[in-house]
Amino acid sequence: MEKKSLEICFSPAMFPAHADKEAVAVIIDILRATSSICTAFANGVTRIIPVSSPDEALKLKKEGYLVAAERDGYVLDFADFGNSPFNFSPEKVKGRVVAYSTTNGTGLMQMASGCHDVVIGSYLNFTSLCNWLTKQDRKVIIICAGWKNRFNLEDTLFAGAVAERLLADGGFVTACDSVHASLDLWHQAKDDILGYTEKAAQRSRLRDKGLDDCLEYCHTFDTTTVIPVLRGGSLVAL
Amino acid sequence: MEKKSLEICFSPAMFPAHADKEAVAVIIDILRATSSICTAFANGVTRIIPVSSPDEALKLKKEGYLVAAERDGYVLDFADFGNSPFNFSPEKVKGRVVAYSTTNGTGLMQMASGCHDVVIGSYLNFTSLCNWLTKQDRKVIIICAGWKNRFNLEDTLFAGAVAERLLADGGFVTACDSVHASLDLWHQAKDDILGYTEKAAQRSRLRDKGLDDCLEYCHTFDTTTVIPVLRGGSLVAL
Numbered sequence: 001m002e003k004k005s006l007e008i009c010f011s012p013a014m015f016p017a018h019a020d021k022e023a024v025a026v027i028i029d030i031l032r033a034t035s036s037i038c039t040a041f042a043n044g045v046t047r048i049i050p051v052s053s054p055d056e057a058l059k060l061k062k063e064g065y066l067v068a069a070e071r072d073g074y075v076l077d078f079a080d081f082g083n084s085p086f087n088f089s090p091e092k093v094k095g096r097v098v099a100y101s102t103t104n105g106t107g108l109m110q111m112a113s114g115c116h117d118v119v120i121g122s123y124l125n126f127t128s129l130c131n132w133l134t135k136q137d138r139k140v141i142i143i144c145a146g147w148k149n150r151f152n153l154e155d156t157l158f159a160g161a162v163a164e165r166l167l168a169d170g171g172f173v174t175a176c177d178s179v180h181a182s183l184d185l186w187h188q189a190k191d192d193i194l195g196y197t198e199k200a201a202q203r204s205r206l207r208d209k210g211l212d213d214c215l216e217y218c219h220t221f222d223t224t225t226v227i228p229v230l231r232g233g234s235l236v237a238l
Numbered sequence: 239m240e241k242k243s244l245e246i247c248f249s250p251a252m253f254p255a256h257a258d259k260e261a262v263a264v265i266i267d268i269l270r271a272t273s274s275i276c277t278a279f280a281n282g283v284t285r286i287i288p289v290s291s292p293d294e295a296l297k298l299k300k301e302g303y304l305v306a307a308e309r310d311g312y313v314l315d316f317a318d319f320g321n322s323p324f325n326f327s328p329e330k331v332k333g334r335v336v337a338y339s340t341t342n343g344t345g346l347m348q349m350a351s352g353c354h355d356v357v358i359g360s361y362l363n364f365t366s367l368c369n370w371l372t373k374q375d376r377k378v379i380i381i382c383a384g385w386k387n388r389f390n391l392e393d394t395l396f397a398g399a400v401a402e403r404l405l406a407d408g409g410f411v412t413a414c415d416s417v418h419a420s421l422d423l424w425h426q427a428k429d430d431i432l433g434y435t436e437k438a439a440q441r442s443r444l445r446d447k448g449l450d451d452c453l454e455y456c457h458t459f460d461t462t463t464v465i466p467v468l469r470g471g472s473l474v475a476l
Contacts, residue, residue, distance in 0.1 A: 010389055013251045017387035149255035151248055153415045178389045180437050181423055188422055199418050 005139040006166055008159045008178040012108045013149040024138050025115040026129070026162070029145030030122060030154045031202045032083050033105030035218040036068070038124040039085040041237050042224035044094035048235040051099055052107035060099035066092070069101040073209045076101075085214050104145040109230055112143055118230035119238065123158060123218065128225040130162060132238070134170035153185070153200040157193060160186025193219050243377040244404055246397045246416040250346045251387040262376050263353040264367070264400070267383030268360060268392045269440045270321050271343030273456040274306070276362040277323040279475050280462035282332035286473040289337055290345035298337035304330070307339040311447045314339075323452050342383040347468055350381055356468035357476065361396060361456065366463040368400060370476070372408035391423070391438040395431060398424025431457050 009018040028034050037048060049065070051057045057069040058078050067079045068087065075082035081092070083102050100106060112118045116138060121129045133140050142162055144155035160182035166172040167183075174180070189196035194215060197203050206212040227238040247256040266272050275286060287303070289295045295307040296316050305317045306325065313320035319330070321340050338344060350356045354376060359367045371378050380400055382393035398420035404410040405421075412418070427434035432453060435441050444450040465476040 010248060011252050011255075013255065014249050014387055014389070017249075017251065147415075149252055150414075151252070151416045151419065153418060156415075156419065175439050175442070176388075177385075177391045177394075177437075177439050180391060181389065181394065181419065184423060184426055185419055188426075199415075201413050201415050204413070 003173040004137065004171055006163060006172040006174040006179055007139070007141045007176040008163065008182050009141055009143045010151045010156065010178055011144065011146040011149050012104070012111060015111055015143060018141050019114065020139060020141065021114050021116060022139060023115050023141045024117045024119065024133065024136055025112040026119055026121045026133070026140060026142045027105065027108055027112060027145065028121045028142060028155050028158050029102070029105035030158050030218055031206060032085060032214060032218060033102040033145065034120050035122040035124055035214070036083055036085040036088055037100070037120050037228050037235060038122045038224055038226060040088035040093050040098060041226040041228050042124070043088055043090040045088065045096060045098055047097045048228070049097065049099045049233070050106035050109045050235060051101045052110055054101060057099055057101040065099040066096050067099045071103055073205060073211055084211065085217060104147060108143060108145050113230060115141070120228035120235065121158070121162065123221050124223045125225065125227055126161065127222050129227055130165040130170065132227055133166060140166065140172065147202060152202055154197055154202055156182050157186050157189050157196070161190070241411040242375065242409055244401060244410040244412045244417055245377070245379045245414040246401065246420050247379055247381045248389045248394065248416055249382065249384040249387050250349060253349055253381060256379050257352065258377060258379065259352050259354060260377060261353050261379045262355045262357065262371065262374055263350040264357055264359045264371070264378060264380045265343065265346055265350060265383065266359045266380060266393050266396050267340070267343035268396050268456055269444060270323060270452060270456060271340040271383065272358050273360040273362055273452070274321055274323040274326055275338070275358050275466050275473060276360045276462055276464060278326035278331050278336060279464040279466050280362070281326055281328040283326065283334060283336055285335045286466070287335065287337045287471070288344035288347045288473060289339045290348055292339060295337055295339040303337040304334050305337045309341055311443060311449050322449065323455060342385060346381060346383050351468060353379070358466035358473065359396070359400065361459050362461045363463065363465055364399065365460050367465055368403040368408065370465055371404060378404065378410065385440060390440055392435055392440055394420050395424050395427050395434070399428070
Protein backbone atom coordinates (compact mmCIF):
# COMPACT_ATOMS: atom_id res chain seq x y z
CA MET A 1 0.00 0.00 0.00
CA GLU A 2 1.32 3.45 -0.88
CA LYS A 3 1.92 5.87 1.98
CA LYS A 4 -1.17 7.87 2.82
CA SER A 5 -1.29 11.59 3.48
CA LEU A 6 -2.11 13.04 6.90
CA GLU A 7 -3.25 16.60 7.54
CA ILE A 8 -4.50 18.51 10.57
CA CYS A 9 -6.91 21.42 10.24
CA PHE A 10 -6.82 23.74 13.27
CA SER A 11 -10.15 25.50 12.82
CA PRO A 12 -13.44 25.15 10.95
CA ALA A 13 -12.50 28.47 9.28
CA MET A 14 -9.48 26.75 7.68
CA PHE A 15 -11.41 23.70 6.50
CA PRO A 16 -11.94 24.92 2.91
CA ALA A 17 -8.12 24.95 2.54
CA HIS A 18 -8.00 21.25 3.53
CA ALA A 19 -11.28 19.90 2.13
CA ASP A 20 -10.90 16.73 0.05
CA LYS A 21 -13.85 14.54 -0.89
CA GLU A 22 -11.60 11.47 -1.10
CA ALA A 23 -10.35 11.84 2.49
CA VAL A 24 -11.55 10.50 5.82
CA ALA A 25 -12.33 13.45 8.13
CA VAL A 26 -11.84 12.92 11.88
CA ILE A 27 -13.75 15.49 13.92
CA ILE A 28 -12.37 16.28 17.37
CA ASP A 29 -13.73 18.53 20.08
CA ILE A 30 -12.17 17.10 23.21
CA LEU A 31 -13.81 19.55 25.65
CA ARG A 32 -16.48 18.34 25.32
CA ALA A 33 -18.57 17.44 22.25
CA THR A 34 -16.71 14.48 20.76
CA SER A 35 -15.92 13.04 24.20
CA SER A 36 -19.65 13.19 24.93
CA ILE A 37 -20.59 11.62 21.59
CA CYS A 38 -18.21 8.69 22.15
CA THR A 39 -19.66 8.29 25.66
CA ALA A 40 -23.21 8.28 24.29
CA PHE A 41 -22.44 5.47 21.83
CA ALA A 42 -20.53 3.52 24.49
CA ASN A 43 -23.71 3.80 26.57
CA GLY A 44 -26.01 2.53 23.85
CA VAL A 45 -27.45 5.57 22.04
CA THR A 46 -28.75 4.37 18.66
CA ARG A 47 -28.33 7.57 16.70
CA ILE A 48 -27.23 11.18 17.20
CA ILE A 49 -28.57 13.92 14.96
CA PRO A 50 -26.05 16.79 14.89
CA VAL A 51 -27.81 20.14 14.57
CA SER A 52 -25.98 23.43 14.16
CA SER A 53 -28.59 25.94 15.35
CA PRO A 54 -30.61 26.17 18.58
CA ASP A 55 -33.74 26.72 16.43
CA GLU A 56 -33.21 23.40 14.71
CA ALA A 57 -32.68 21.72 18.09
CA LEU A 58 -35.93 23.22 19.39
CA LYS A 59 -37.78 21.96 16.32
CA LEU A 60 -36.53 18.41 16.98
CA LYS A 61 -37.45 18.73 20.67
CA LYS A 62 -41.01 19.55 19.63
CA GLU A 63 -40.97 16.46 17.39
CA GLY A 64 -40.25 14.36 20.49
CA TYR A 65 -36.51 13.84 20.27
CA LEU A 66 -34.26 13.83 23.32
CA VAL A 67 -32.22 17.04 22.93
CA ALA A 68 -28.72 17.88 24.16
CA ALA A 69 -27.95 21.51 23.46
CA GLU A 70 -25.62 24.18 24.81
CA ARG A 71 -24.06 27.45 23.80
CA ASP A 72 -20.89 28.68 25.50
CA GLY A 73 -21.26 26.03 28.18
CA TYR A 74 -24.86 26.88 29.12
CA VAL A 75 -27.68 24.41 28.62
CA LEU A 76 -30.40 25.85 26.41
CA ASP A 77 -33.59 26.07 28.42
CA PHE A 78 -35.69 23.78 26.24
CA ALA A 79 -33.02 21.05 26.15
CA ASP A 80 -33.11 17.82 28.14
CA PHE A 81 -29.46 18.25 29.06
CA GLY A 82 -26.22 19.91 27.99
CA ASN A 83 -22.78 18.98 26.78
CA SER A 84 -21.20 17.14 29.73
CA PRO A 85 -20.30 13.54 28.89
CA PHE A 86 -21.78 12.55 32.27
CA ASN A 87 -25.22 13.47 30.95
CA PHE A 88 -25.08 10.75 28.32
CA SER A 89 -25.58 7.93 30.82
CA PRO A 90 -27.06 4.53 29.89
CA GLU A 91 -30.22 5.45 31.87
CA LYS A 92 -30.78 8.47 29.66
CA VAL A 93 -29.58 7.43 26.22
CA LYS A 94 -29.65 3.66 25.83
CA GLY A 95 -31.81 2.78 22.80
CA ARG A 96 -32.65 6.45 22.20
CA VAL A 97 -32.07 8.94 19.36
CA VAL A 98 -30.51 12.23 20.54
CA ALA A 99 -30.46 15.58 18.74
CA TYR A 100 -27.23 17.34 19.68
CA SER A 101 -26.22 20.97 19.22
CA THR A 102 -22.97 22.46 20.58
CA THR A 103 -21.03 25.69 20.25
CA ASN A 104 -18.31 24.40 17.95
CA GLY A 105 -18.67 20.73 17.13
CA THR A 106 -21.90 20.01 15.36
CA GLY A 107 -21.76 22.65 12.62
CA LEU A 108 -18.36 21.27 11.69
CA MET A 109 -19.80 17.81 11.05
CA GLN A 110 -22.14 19.24 8.46
CA MET A 111 -19.27 21.24 6.92
CA ALA A 112 -17.13 18.09 6.61
CA SER A 113 -19.94 15.94 5.26
CA GLY A 114 -18.56 16.21 1.71
CA CYS A 115 -15.58 14.03 2.71
CA HIS A 116 -15.62 10.30 1.96
CA ASP A 117 -16.21 9.47 5.61
CA VAL A 118 -16.65 11.58 8.74
CA VAL A 119 -15.77 9.88 12.03
CA ILE A 120 -15.65 11.10 15.62
CA GLY A 121 -12.50 10.97 17.69
CA SER A 122 -11.63 11.47 21.36
CA TYR A 123 -9.20 9.98 23.86
CA LEU A 124 -12.02 7.64 24.82
CA ASN A 125 -11.85 5.73 21.50
CA PHE A 126 -8.21 6.54 20.60
CA THR A 127 -6.77 3.10 19.86
CA SER A 128 -9.85 1.84 18.08
CA LEU A 129 -9.91 5.00 15.92
CA CYS A 130 -6.20 4.80 15.04
CA ASN A 131 -6.47 1.11 14.16
CA TRP A 132 -9.43 1.79 11.88
CA LEU A 133 -7.70 4.75 10.16
CA THR A 134 -4.66 2.55 9.61
CA LYS A 135 -6.77 0.01 7.77
CA GLN A 136 -8.33 2.56 5.39
CA ASP A 137 -6.49 3.19 2.13
CA ARG A 138 -7.27 6.91 2.33
CA LYS A 139 -5.86 10.28 3.20
CA VAL A 140 -6.88 11.46 6.68
CA ILE A 141 -7.72 15.02 7.73
CA ILE A 142 -8.02 15.57 11.48
CA ILE A 143 -10.30 18.56 12.03
CA CYS A 144 -10.12 20.43 15.33
CA ALA A 145 -13.37 22.08 16.36
CA GLY A 146 -11.38 24.85 18.05
CA TRP A 147 -13.30 27.68 19.69
CA LYS A 148 -15.45 29.93 17.52
CA ASN A 149 -13.06 29.48 14.62
CA ARG A 150 -9.99 30.03 16.79
CA PHE A 151 -7.17 27.59 17.48
CA ASN A 152 -7.30 25.63 20.73
CA LEU A 153 -4.72 23.63 22.63
CA GLU A 154 -6.72 20.63 23.82
CA ASP A 155 -7.82 19.55 20.33
CA THR A 156 -4.31 20.15 18.97
CA LEU A 157 -2.77 17.86 21.60
CA PHE A 158 -5.14 15.04 20.75
CA ALA A 159 -4.50 15.58 17.02
CA GLY A 160 -0.79 15.27 17.82
CA ALA A 161 -1.41 12.01 19.70
CA VAL A 162 -3.25 10.53 16.71
CA ALA A 163 -0.58 11.81 14.31
CA GLU A 164 2.18 10.21 16.40
CA ARG A 165 0.45 6.85 16.16
CA LEU A 166 -0.48 7.05 12.45
CA LEU A 167 2.98 8.22 11.34
CA ALA A 168 4.70 5.56 13.46
CA ASP A 169 2.85 2.50 12.24
CA GLY A 170 -0.21 3.47 10.24
CA GLY A 171 1.37 3.87 6.80
CA PHE A 172 1.03 7.66 6.78
CA VAL A 173 3.34 10.50 5.72
CA THR A 174 2.80 14.24 6.02
CA ALA A 175 3.82 17.51 4.41
CA CYS A 176 1.47 19.51 6.63
CA ASP A 177 2.99 22.06 9.03
CA SER A 178 0.02 21.69 11.39
CA VAL A 179 0.96 18.03 11.87
CA HIS A 180 4.55 18.93 12.81
CA ALA A 181 3.35 21.59 15.25
CA SER A 182 0.78 19.25 16.83
CA LEU A 183 3.39 16.51 17.25
CA ASP A 184 5.85 18.87 18.91
CA LEU A 185 3.19 20.22 21.28
CA TRP A 186 1.97 16.68 22.04
CA HIS A 187 5.51 15.58 22.86
CA GLN A 188 5.81 18.49 25.30
CA ALA A 189 2.46 17.73 26.91
CA LYS A 190 2.08 13.95 26.86
CA ASP A 191 3.66 13.15 30.22
CA ASP A 192 1.29 15.56 31.98
CA ILE A 193 -1.61 16.32 29.68
CA LEU A 194 -3.82 17.86 32.36
CA GLY A 195 -0.96 19.97 33.69
CA TYR A 196 -0.20 21.29 30.21
CA THR A 197 -3.87 21.95 29.56
CA GLU A 198 -4.03 24.28 32.58
CA LYS A 199 -3.12 27.18 30.27
CA ALA A 200 -5.83 26.38 27.72
CA ALA A 201 -8.58 29.00 27.42
CA GLN A 202 -11.29 26.32 27.45
CA ARG A 203 -9.85 25.02 30.75
CA SER A 204 -10.54 28.44 32.28
CA ARG A 205 -13.99 28.72 30.69
CA LEU A 206 -15.06 25.35 32.12
CA ARG A 207 -13.62 26.18 35.54
CA ASP A 208 -15.38 29.55 35.62
CA LYS A 209 -18.70 27.84 34.93
CA GLY A 210 -18.13 24.91 37.30
CA LEU A 211 -18.12 22.53 34.34
CA ASP A 212 -14.62 21.14 34.74
CA ASP A 213 -15.55 17.94 36.56
CA CYS A 214 -15.16 16.07 33.26
CA LEU A 215 -11.60 17.17 32.52
CA GLU A 216 -9.83 14.01 33.63
CA TYR A 217 -12.51 11.80 32.09
CA CYS A 218 -12.20 13.55 28.69
CA HIS A 219 -8.45 12.83 28.73
CA THR A 220 -8.77 9.11 29.52
CA PHE A 221 -7.50 6.74 26.84
CA ASP A 222 -9.57 3.86 25.50
CA THR A 223 -12.70 3.52 27.56
CA THR A 224 -14.58 2.31 24.47
CA THR A 225 -13.95 0.77 21.04
CA VAL A 226 -16.91 2.44 19.34
CA ILE A 227 -16.28 4.77 16.38
CA PRO A 228 -19.20 7.10 15.62
CA VAL A 229 -19.55 7.77 11.88
CA LEU A 230 -21.73 10.19 9.92
CA ARG A 231 -24.26 8.39 7.72
CA GLY A 232 -27.02 10.29 5.95
CA GLY A 233 -26.77 13.29 8.26
CA SER A 234 -26.78 11.29 11.51
CA LEU A 235 -24.08 9.73 13.64
CA VAL A 236 -24.27 5.98 14.12
CA ALA A 237 -21.81 3.42 15.46
CA LEU A 238 -19.49 2.15 12.72
CA MET B 239 -0.80 51.34 32.31
CA GLU B 240 -3.16 48.39 32.38
CA LYS B 241 -1.91 45.11 30.90
CA LYS B 242 -2.60 44.85 27.20
CA SER B 243 -3.97 41.82 25.40
CA LEU B 244 -1.91 39.77 22.94
CA GLU B 245 -3.35 37.40 20.34
CA ILE B 246 -1.91 35.40 17.46
CA CYS B 247 -3.96 34.55 14.38
CA PHE B 248 -2.58 31.55 12.47
CA SER B 249 -4.25 32.12 9.10
CA PRO B 250 -6.04 34.82 7.13
CA ALA B 251 -9.06 32.48 7.22
CA MET B 252 -9.18 32.85 11.00
CA PHE B 253 -8.83 36.63 11.00
CA PRO B 254 -12.57 37.37 11.34
CA ALA B 255 -12.45 35.54 14.70
CA HIS B 256 -9.68 37.89 15.91
CA ALA B 257 -10.55 41.18 14.16
CA ASP B 258 -10.64 44.22 16.46
CA LYS B 259 -10.63 47.77 15.17
CA GLU B 260 -8.97 49.02 18.35
CA ALA B 261 -5.98 46.69 17.98
CA VAL B 262 -2.61 47.02 16.31
CA ALA B 263 -2.26 44.27 13.67
CA VAL B 264 1.24 42.95 12.97
CA ILE B 265 1.42 41.17 9.60
CA ILE B 266 4.12 38.51 9.25
CA ASP B 267 5.09 36.43 6.22
CA ILE B 268 8.68 35.47 7.00
CA LEU B 269 9.29 33.49 3.77
CA ARG B 270 9.33 35.95 2.13
CA ALA B 271 6.94 38.91 1.78
CA THR B 272 7.41 40.78 5.05
CA SER B 273 11.17 40.11 5.07
CA SER B 274 11.29 41.65 1.59
CA ILE B 275 9.16 44.64 2.60
CA CYS B 276 11.41 45.42 5.58
CA THR B 277 14.43 45.11 3.26
CA ALA B 278 12.88 47.49 0.74
CA PHE B 279 12.32 50.18 3.37
CA ALA B 280 15.80 49.64 4.81
CA ASN B 281 17.05 50.26 1.28
CA GLY B 282 15.12 53.48 0.78
CA VAL B 283 11.86 52.62 -0.98
CA THR B 284 9.48 55.56 -0.42
CA ARG B 285 6.20 53.66 -0.62
CA ILE B 286 4.89 50.14 -1.30
CA ILE B 287 1.42 49.63 -2.72
CA PRO B 288 0.16 46.17 -1.69
CA VAL B 289 -2.04 44.67 -4.40
CA SER B 290 -3.88 41.40 -3.99
CA SER B 291 -4.46 40.36 -7.61
CA PRO B 292 -2.08 39.96 -10.58
CA ASP B 293 -4.54 42.02 -12.67
CA GLU B 294 -4.20 44.95 -10.30
CA ALA B 295 -0.40 44.60 -10.38
CA LEU B 296 -0.46 44.65 -14.21
CA LYS B 297 -2.61 47.78 -14.17
CA LEU B 298 -0.07 49.57 -11.96
CA LYS B 299 2.78 48.34 -14.17
CA LYS B 300 1.06 50.00 -17.15
CA GLU B 301 0.79 53.19 -15.11
CA GLY B 302 4.57 53.20 -14.76
CA TYR B 303 5.08 51.72 -11.32
CA LEU B 304 7.92 49.38 -10.49
CA VAL B 305 6.18 46.04 -9.87
CA ALA B 306 7.19 43.09 -7.68
CA ALA B 307 4.80 40.21 -8.21
CA GLU B 308 4.83 36.47 -7.80
CA ARG B 309 2.49 33.56 -7.39
CA ASP B 310 3.66 30.30 -5.77
CA GLY B 311 7.28 31.44 -6.00
CA TYR B 312 7.19 32.29 -9.71
CA VAL B 313 7.72 35.83 -10.97
CA LEU B 314 4.77 37.04 -13.04
CA ASP B 315 6.00 37.70 -16.57
CA PHE B 316 5.13 41.41 -16.65
CA ALA B 317 6.74 42.14 -13.28
CA ASP B 318 10.11 43.86 -12.78
CA PHE B 319 11.08 41.27 -10.19
CA GLY B 320 9.69 38.75 -7.73
CA ASN B 321 9.55 38.15 -4.02
CA SER B 322 13.16 37.57 -2.99
CA PRO B 323 14.39 40.17 -0.49
CA PHE B 324 17.60 40.36 -2.54
CA ASN B 325 15.62 41.96 -5.38
CA PHE B 326 14.81 44.98 -3.24
CA SER B 327 18.33 46.42 -3.46
CA PRO B 328 19.11 50.13 -3.04
CA GLU B 329 19.96 50.34 -6.76
CA LYS B 330 16.47 49.16 -7.66
CA VAL B 331 14.21 50.67 -5.01
CA LYS B 332 15.82 53.76 -3.43
CA GLY B 333 13.45 56.71 -3.86
CA ARG B 334 10.95 54.60 -5.80
CA VAL B 335 7.34 53.51 -5.29
CA VAL B 336 6.83 49.74 -5.68
CA ALA B 337 3.57 47.89 -6.34
CA TYR B 338 3.81 44.49 -4.62
CA SER B 339 1.68 41.38 -5.02
CA THR B 340 2.43 38.03 -3.34
CA THR B 341 0.69 34.70 -2.86
CA ASN B 342 -0.26 35.17 0.77
CA GLY B 343 0.90 38.47 2.23
CA THR B 344 -0.60 41.39 0.39
CA GLY B 345 -4.28 40.39 0.45
CA LEU B 346 -3.97 40.05 4.20
CA MET B 347 -2.90 43.68 4.57
CA GLN B 348 -6.11 44.81 2.94
CA MET B 349 -8.09 42.40 5.13
CA ALA B 350 -6.50 43.81 8.31
CA SER B 351 -6.87 47.45 7.24
CA GLY B 352 -9.85 47.91 9.59
CA CYS B 353 -7.54 47.62 12.60
CA HIS B 354 -6.25 50.77 14.32
CA ASP B 355 -2.79 50.30 12.83
CA VAL B 356 -1.28 47.69 10.52
CA VAL B 357 2.48 47.24 10.77
CA ILE B 358 4.90 44.83 9.10
CA GLY B 359 7.10 42.49 11.10
CA SER B 360 10.06 40.21 10.35
CA TYR B 361 13.22 39.09 12.11
CA LEU B 362 14.94 41.96 10.29
CA ASN B 363 13.12 44.63 12.36
CA PHE B 364 12.34 42.49 15.44
CA THR B 365 13.66 44.65 18.28
CA SER B 366 12.44 47.90 16.80
CA LEU B 367 8.97 46.37 16.27
CA CYS B 368 8.77 44.95 19.81
CA ASN B 369 9.89 48.25 21.35
CA TRP B 370 7.27 50.15 19.37
CA LEU B 371 4.49 47.68 20.28
CA THR B 372 5.51 47.99 23.92
CA LYS B 373 5.01 51.77 23.79
CA GLN B 374 1.49 51.56 22.30
CA ASP B 375 -1.39 51.41 24.73
CA ARG B 376 -3.24 48.91 22.57
CA LYS B 377 -4.07 45.26 22.14
CA VAL B 378 -1.83 43.53 19.60
CA ILE B 379 -2.88 40.84 17.09
CA ILE B 380 -0.02 39.10 15.29
CA ILE B 381 -1.36 37.79 11.99
CA CYS B 382 0.49 34.97 10.24
CA ALA B 383 0.14 34.99 6.46
CA GLY B 384 0.36 31.18 6.46
CA TRP B 385 0.09 29.39 3.13
CA LYS B 386 -3.17 29.65 1.18
CA ASN B 387 -5.12 29.88 4.44
CA ARG B 388 -3.21 27.03 6.06
CA PHE B 389 -1.05 27.16 9.16
CA ASN B 390 2.71 27.44 8.66
CA LEU B 391 5.65 26.89 10.97
CA GLU B 392 7.98 29.74 10.02
CA ASP B 393 5.45 32.49 10.75
CA THR B 394 4.40 30.75 13.97
CA LEU B 395 7.98 30.66 15.26
CA PHE B 396 8.43 34.37 14.65
CA ALA B 397 5.07 35.09 16.30
CA GLY B 398 6.34 33.10 19.29
CA ALA B 399 9.55 35.16 19.39
CA VAL B 400 7.56 38.41 19.46
CA ALA B 401 5.18 36.99 22.08
CA GLU B 402 8.09 35.97 24.31
CA ARG B 403 9.43 39.52 24.25
CA LEU B 404 6.06 41.29 24.69
CA LEU B 405 4.94 39.05 27.56
CA ALA B 406 8.30 39.36 29.32
CA ASP B 407 8.65 43.13 29.36
CA GLY B 408 6.08 44.74 27.09
CA GLY B 409 3.15 44.99 29.49
CA PHE B 410 1.12 42.29 27.74
CA VAL B 411 -0.97 39.36 28.96
CA THR B 412 -2.71 36.67 26.95
CA ALA B 413 -5.67 34.29 27.09
CA CYS B 414 -5.09 33.10 23.54
CA ASP B 415 -4.18 29.44 22.97
CA SER B 416 -2.33 30.34 19.75
CA VAL B 417 0.08 32.43 21.82
CA HIS B 418 0.81 29.53 24.16
CA ALA B 419 1.38 27.16 21.25
CA SER B 420 3.63 29.66 19.43
CA LEU B 421 5.68 30.22 22.56
CA ASP B 422 6.18 26.50 23.14
CA LEU B 423 7.18 25.91 19.51
CA TRP B 424 9.50 28.92 19.59
CA HIS B 425 11.17 27.61 22.74
CA GLN B 426 11.80 24.29 20.98
CA ALA B 427 13.18 25.97 17.88
CA LYS B 428 15.03 29.07 19.05
CA ASP B 429 18.48 27.54 19.51
CA ASP B 430 18.47 26.26 15.93
CA ILE B 431 15.78 28.06 13.98
CA LEU B 432 16.98 26.98 10.54
CA GLY B 433 17.37 23.39 11.67
CA TYR B 434 13.82 23.36 13.04
CA THR B 435 12.50 25.00 9.88
CA GLU B 436 13.84 22.12 7.75
CA LYS B 437 10.49 20.35 8.23
CA ALA B 438 8.41 23.36 7.13
CA ALA B 439 6.50 22.90 3.88
CA GLN B 440 7.59 26.33 2.63
CA ARG B 441 11.23 25.30 3.20
CA SER B 442 10.69 22.45 0.71
CA ARG B 443 8.81 24.64 -1.75
CA LEU B 444 11.62 27.20 -1.85
CA ARG B 445 14.27 24.49 -2.16
CA ASP B 446 12.40 22.81 -5.02
CA LYS B 447 12.31 26.10 -6.90
CA GLY B 448 15.90 27.09 -6.11
CA LEU B 449 14.61 30.06 -4.12
CA ASP B 450 16.07 29.14 -0.74
CA ASP B 451 19.17 31.35 -0.91
CA CYS B 452 17.38 33.89 1.33
CA LEU B 453 16.59 31.48 4.17
CA GLU B 454 19.36 32.53 6.52
CA TYR B 455 18.88 36.21 5.66
CA CYS B 456 15.13 36.03 6.43
CA HIS B 457 15.97 34.64 9.88
CA THR B 458 18.53 37.32 10.80
CA PHE B 459 17.61 39.52 13.75
CA ASP B 460 17.72 43.30 13.63
CA THR B 461 19.28 44.37 10.36
CA THR B 462 17.05 47.47 10.35
CA THR B 463 15.02 49.67 12.70
CA VAL B 464 12.40 50.61 10.12
CA ILE B 465 8.75 49.68 10.79
CA PRO B 466 6.57 49.70 7.67
CA VAL B 467 3.02 50.86 8.43
CA LEU B 468 -0.14 50.91 6.34
CA ARG B 469 -1.39 54.45 5.67
CA GLY B 470 -4.19 55.16 3.20
CA GLY B 471 -3.74 51.82 1.43
CA SER B 472 0.06 52.05 1.06
CA LEU B 473 2.98 51.01 3.21
CA VAL B 474 5.29 53.78 4.36
CA ALA B 475 8.05 53.92 6.96
CA LEU B 476 6.65 54.76 10.41
